[in-house]
Amino acid sequence: xNRKLIRTTLAxxxxxxxxxxxxxxxxxxxxGMAQQRPGxxxxxxxxxxxxxxxxxxxxxxxxxxxxxxxxxxxxxxxxLEDGEEIEGTIEWYDRGxxxxxxxxxxxxxxxxxxxxxxxxxxxxxxxxxxxxxALRDEHAPRDEHESQMTRIDDDDPHISEV
Numbered sequence: 001x002n003r004k005l006i007r008t009t010l011a012x013x014x015x016x017x018x019x020x021x022x023x024x025x026x027x028x029x030x031x032g033m034a035q036q037r038p039g040x041x042x043x044x045x046x047x048x049x050x051x052x053x054x055x056x057x058x059x060x061x062x063x064x065x066x067x068x069x070x071x072x073x074x075x076x077x078x079x080l081e082d083g084e085e086i087e088g089t090i091e092w093y094d095r096g097x098x099x100x101x102x103x104x105x106x107x108x109x110x111x112x113x114x115x116x117x118x119x120x121x122x123x124x125x126x127x128x129x130x131x132x133x134a135l136r137d138e139h140a141p142r143d144e145h146e147s148q149m150t151r152i153d154d155d156d157p158h159i160s161e162v
Contacts, residue, residue, distance in 0.1 A: 052148070070089075070090050074120055074121075077121050077124060079115070080114050080115060082114035097111050
């Protein structure tokens with residue numbers, strides 16, 4: 001059985017549009033205007049401008065990050081709200097929790113609301129380096145000019161005083 005495909009031409013569509021406009025009771029629609037769909041409101045008749053849609057609540061960046069770490073079996077460190085650190089790999093996640101596989105301890109299901117932040121275990125500094133950095137930051141100059149100045153504590157006359 002062969003069926004013939006029936007296609008309308010542009011001339012046929014224009015002719016039907018003109019006939020429909022001539023048969024309207026008010027007949028005041030301009031010929032170039034697009035017809036309004038039944039569910040749409042006309043912006044001029046609505047009495048205001050169209051409201052902007054709120055931004056999407058999900059950017060999928062978090063999902064992408066978790067998937068990447070799961071696929072690579074990257075050792076991660078989760079720092080909880082109370083300061084406790086949990087190290088392990090992420091096995092799976094959902095909207096509210098992460099399942100963490102640990103080598104020397106039982107696996108954990110951690111609720112996301114208790115996580116302060118997450119970082120890769122390879123980015124963790126050794127404790128000695130952290131202590132040294134804290135001491136250095138504590139004794140660091142407060143501004144850039146202070147580091148360039150030299151303190152002179154002797155009582156000998158200087159060039160500027162002679």
